[in-house]
Amino acid sequence: MARSSSPAPRLKRAPLWRRRLVLLAQLGGGLALLALIALIVTVYVSEGQLPSFDELKSSPNGQMIRVHAADGTVIVSMGPSYGEWLPYDRIPAVMRDAMVSVEDRRFRSHPGVDPIGMVRSVQVRIERGRWMQGGSTITQQLARNIFLNSSKKFGRKVREGILALALERKFSKDQVLELYLNKVYFGGGAYGIDAASRKFFGHGADHLSLTEAAVIAGLVKAPSNYSPTADIDAARGRAGVVLKLMQQTGAITAAQAADAQVSQIAFVPEARQNSVRYFTDWALPQLELLIDETQRPLEVWTTLDLTMQRAADAAIRENAPKGAQGALVAMDRDGAVRAMVGGTDYVTSNYNRATQAQRQPGSAFKLFVYLAALEAGHKPEDQVVDEPVTIDGWSPRNDSRHNSGAMSLRTAFAYSVNTVAAKLGQEIGFSTIADMARRFGITTKVNTHPSMVLGSSEVRVIDMTRAFASVGNKGVAVTPYGITKVTASGETIYAQSVDTSHVLVAPYVAAEMTDLLQTTVNTGTGKAAQIGRPVAGKTGTTTSNKDGWFLGFSSGLTTGVWMGRDDAKPIAGLHGGTAPARAFAAFMKVAVANRPVEQFDTKVTLPEFELEPDQESYFGEADNGLFVDADGNPVDPGQAPPAQQGQRVDADGNPIETRPPPQSDTPPVEKKKGDGDKLDQAWLDRVLGRDGPRPAPSPTRAPADRQDSRPTQ
Template structure:
């Protein structure tokens, strides 16, 4: 009996120990069962994913996104949009330095793991609990390939699980060499470049097969953060990152890495970034038209355009060199069929992508008189018809000429050449202002046109490309010209679009077009547009709006039609800007090079210069360029007191001679002082100045009758009159 208590005390703990053992056994059993089931589920998931993976050849031929490469007329690639893919580089042709650099920086245990790296996963889980519960860590190259090809970059636990399953499946289906080949040809390296060949060509200017070890180190370093390390974004950061990769390669004993120093990476020459300047004005205008031309949205596209790179460079230089400070300039050049050979929408695309050639709407000034005279010629008027330049009032509107004077009886050719406003107003009234508006619409003006009397002086806003199109239709003898920039589009070497030029639409008769060309070439030869002369036949017209806000010149020669506009985006006045100055000079600078290799072409009618134009003094009687409309932005007349101070005095502003009522008493002063103002010359201040003048211009020298051009009513009957 004495031993029983001791016996009970020894056996008391047994039931509790057995219970914990049973719990442990059940826990282990459940854990093992769960692990086995999880492993079985993982194996099933991996092999299911493996069976659904595309073949190696399929993955090689499936780019991620649509690439568009745009070619100039000569085939040169001028811009690549969307993802850029280079040539596919087989594993055997990938430089070993490139393979080693990528493995060193992205996945040093690449050749030993099964697709996922447990060390990397553990590190990622640790960081995820420290930083906003986001999964972080170093993915293996296989995981990155799975994400790049099959998944999104969304950060979540679910995506990481799917990524791991796909990585295991990829490792079961492809060899390590195939995985690395796929990765290096598909990874994104920044700057729109996918694959090492695209990256090598973009950043170093040569194929990936020629990569050196320092270049390979730079490219390998881009994968971590393409937007930050890309040489196009930060060249210094890209080089510094390349030095980090080189150090890792050296630490891992990569052959040849020890022979390369940090200075060798710093010495790598990066290919210059292509100038995204004026050519982008053209591509920004042309490429949106693809949506209307083709239905292909997946396959890579090759887009062939009309752009002539030589002309584009000349156009860019002409606008930059001639546009006044603080102003913007634009230029469009069309070939016979409407091919856009050059397009400049501003002085600097990087500073402003706004395309003033196709988007801006501005008043054209006297350039709009093209449609006024076209309507008159179609109604039966002839260039030699006599008209009277005199005061006129139409519905309360009284246009004035920029010269502040009236010339009396002149012919239509002269009125157009010197942009006489009163004659344009009379012609508009004669044919009907609605008829003029219809003529403008017929020739391709797409903006609204008012039918107030002042519309004949160009008070309706228009686009430069539309005005250029109208002049091009005149150059083509009245056949409609439609500007276009895309000639053909190919996908997988198959033509899916081919442009066809339509020459079936006739706007006016060839006779009217020839008469209009007669007037236009007179304006260049003897009138407001003499600055546009290039040593071969040119036909064109100037335009200047009130207060020198806009300057235009549009003309054609040897099959090329070019329009130039200059002005400020805020429409403020620009002192000295007239169509016959900077715009005409830009036209001439461009056209001399644009038509240099084209044969000289004569117009149907030739302008014979009058005798007084053939004298040693080559300045015309009427002066230089068209000043504009003398109307405000709403088409209302500018008061005379404002015309003197605010409205422009154009190059053709020839002040009328003083009218004293006594022609005999004023004859000598008219012959000398007024003539000097007409020709733009200052009167001689002393005998030395007088001796420098030609004999017929000296105060005491003989007078040439050709220089005695007096206003109507005071002209000498023996003096020759302008006869354009």
Template structure:
């Protein structure tokens, strides 16, 4: 009899949560394997794309710029600086150990990314609520410095990990450390240990002591905070931390750490920042307009003459009044800037008063008044009446509080008569004068009030110097420039070309203006600017002696000098004809010494005043300290010296005063019947030895065109 079979027992199904867990684990394992495969693939793809070791050694970390003077000497090296590349075996052991101890103590054991370091950094982040430790290995830092940036984003961090792993697959540990120590940034523009060692200690990195190595290794965390030149105490304190890390990791003993006192480290003196930096700060920003290269190292060749720069610096320092600032610009006939001094000390103030400061020029602005008058048909021998004048309620006055009657324009310009300048401005039009100033390169706004003829509009020294240079260049525009050529990798990528085609005024107008400017130096307010060869120029002084100017030219070189206080407070005794004119003369005597003497188209016979004072020194006021309001009216400022017989006072920003009379004087001629010397045209002709001018109808101006140029 057959036996009936029992039904099969079914296994109890697993709980649903366990099934889901197992699925999740398996899916996670699959995803992890896929991620690992993707990571390995990404690492080896990145490894294949990495440059060679030699290529990485030669690639720069930023654009380096070396600036050369006109003679080829290096003025300054800007941007990142690199020292000598040190191979691994030439890097001192103490430098290698100090870096590993403070930056990545498991450098020799990890694969490029340190999971322990990442975990520690994350824990600190959770404890303190902010990132304190980065957890980056030396290899990661190298990858970031060469290929990435410092953005704190996960995407950048992930790419950093990939590159770090790839670097470890392509290069050995010694090569990675060699690259790191030669390329990492240590502050102050120094990349690599050799550049840092030379900057901070004055010698190469192959001679680093333990204490010096600790100082440099401590800079990587925060170069600006721990820089020895910025905060020596902070740098030495950080070096002490590095030494203790070296002890903790077994690189040195405690005794060695104690003997290596960072406080005994001798720092190299910082490089002196001289006035050359005023020039380079002005010239180098122009590279953005001249070239497109922003990566490759550049060699920039400039117009600066080192000897002239030293002479200009010395002239400003020697003559600027105490508590004041001074600036100087020297421009060659083609526009090449040969010297630029923007202040008395670049270290204490990088503000460039030669190119940035806007100050009122006083009577120096009369250059444009007389240029407009000459272009309108006036001549230096034309006569005007020096008499009281009122224009739209404005009444300018001369410094002497007197008027001299009929004088030539030459006399009026030489002694900067305000009444005559005002009448000329009214005759030719104040808008015409403003247009003339802009034509000659004044880039700041020019007002058209009647007092503008006395220099009430702010100008820049470099613009005024440019204008005088264009007069010296026979009326052809001169554009200042500082860069002659730029090379990169031996290839010329920019060359300056001088434009000599822009004519501003007719040659005869420029020649007549030069005639007037010569007279101002030979017998007028600019006598202190004489240098023993033909010179043409003009002084400028503003109200209350706030600004002093002298601008002039000789032998193809035009120089402008300004002096004053940055806060525009008055300076006792400051006039354009004193300190600025003396600084001009001191500079120009040196600057043009090797140049041939050049005569101007219109020559003025130099009076004996070069050896003995002329009558302008008798009757001029060395410093009567008189003040005027914006309308030219006198201000009661207490007792003052008797008014001079002649001189000038630019009301509301135009005070000019002659030099102090020396003891020896010569007789300018018989006095007038009333016993008072009258400084009229007859006297000026006698003083200069100039024959009386012929009647107007007999005067001839050579090569003068029949039509006024537009």
């Protein structure tokens, strides 16, 4: 009889959720293993691609620019600065310990990435609602500084971690720390502890004290906030925090921390900026147009003449009226800017009035009026009539408040006669004059109202100087430039070339204009600009003495000077022929001292009202004589009574003979019934010495310059 068999008992299967959990764990483990393998492979690949230690030592952070004057002197360094590279064993232990304590206290134990630090960073983020700690190790910071940027994206953090692991595999801890301390940014353009030590303490980093090391270590977190040059108290406070951290990590004892006198840390004062920065602020932005090198350190060679720059700075400082500013630009006949001053003090105000400020030029603008007239066929000897004139409701007046009748263009220009300039503008066309100004390099807007002939359009000093330089260059365009050569790694990547092919006016027009300009200096409103050699120039004064100008050239150098207040308020006694002309003379005497005397193409011819073409009139110094009474005692010209006639003496007290200067830019006129406006023949006879003994001059002296008056537009 067959026996029945019972079925074998079935194994009880695990619940579905548990099976899925196991599967998920296996999958996760597999993915983690793959990720770990990928990480290891990536680290190994990255390690193989890393530069060598020596290559990393030589690679710069950012682009450094050193600017040289014309003689090769380094006048300013821009961008990052680097001190001496200090090997690990020359870095003071207090500096190494301070940096490790404040930036990465587990530096010696982690493989480049600190998991504990990362967890702590996340925990603080959860507790405080924002990121307070980055969790980056010193090695990660080094990787970021050398290879990456400061983006806070997740992908950048991953690459940073991989590179940190690769760096620690390739280099020892000591090498990583050496790289870090010599390359990290400490603010103020200083990279590395040696550059920072020299900037803030005036000595190399191999002599750092405990407190000094604490200051430098504290800068890494926020260089701009804790920099001693920005906030000394903040720098000292941060150093105190570093000292406490060093005590906590055992780098220093409690006694050492207590003995450290943070309040006694001595800092080197910030180097005082001087007027050279006006020039570099103008010249260096041009690099973007000249070159496309953005990585290698640059050596920039400029046109700046340091002797001229010092003379320019002194001329503006010593001659600018109290409360006024001044600007000066000097350029050679090829356009090379040799000196530039944009104000009386760069530290107080770095606003460059030589290149940025737009001010009315007054009668200095008549350069373009007379250039247009000469190009249209007029000659310096042409006769014009100084008489009342009204143009479109505008009636210009002369400073003397009267008109002198017929005169030559030379006389009208020398004495800056406004009515003649207005008549020339009406004849030639105001738009023609505006075109002439733009042709000669005026880049600001030029209006075509009748009053434009007296300088109602605002201009820049550098543009006006350029225009006068083009006249002095025989009508060939002069383009100002400040950079002659740029080199990178010893390779010349830019060299200036001067274009002399652009002719603005015919040479004879430029020569005739120079003829008029030298007359102004020799006997007109610009006599204070005489320097003992031929000078051609023009004064300019605006309404209510708000602006004073003098622009001129001699021995191949053209200089423009402006003075006035930034708020355009009037300045008592400011005329183009006073302070600006004196500043011009003070500068030019130094600037052209070693240059040969150059004669102009046209010999100086004096205007009708001052016919005394002797050597002294042409080459003599500006008249700075004093008044004395009959007994030889000095007389104050402002207080002497009219009856107190005296003789003038030079600086040594010797009597000097000279005619009485005219009281304005226009000659005296004697009004007689039926004769109209005629020259006073008796006055001319006295001036020319035709009437016997010359009467002693009145103690009241004429001003060196006149106000080129015109209605305010």
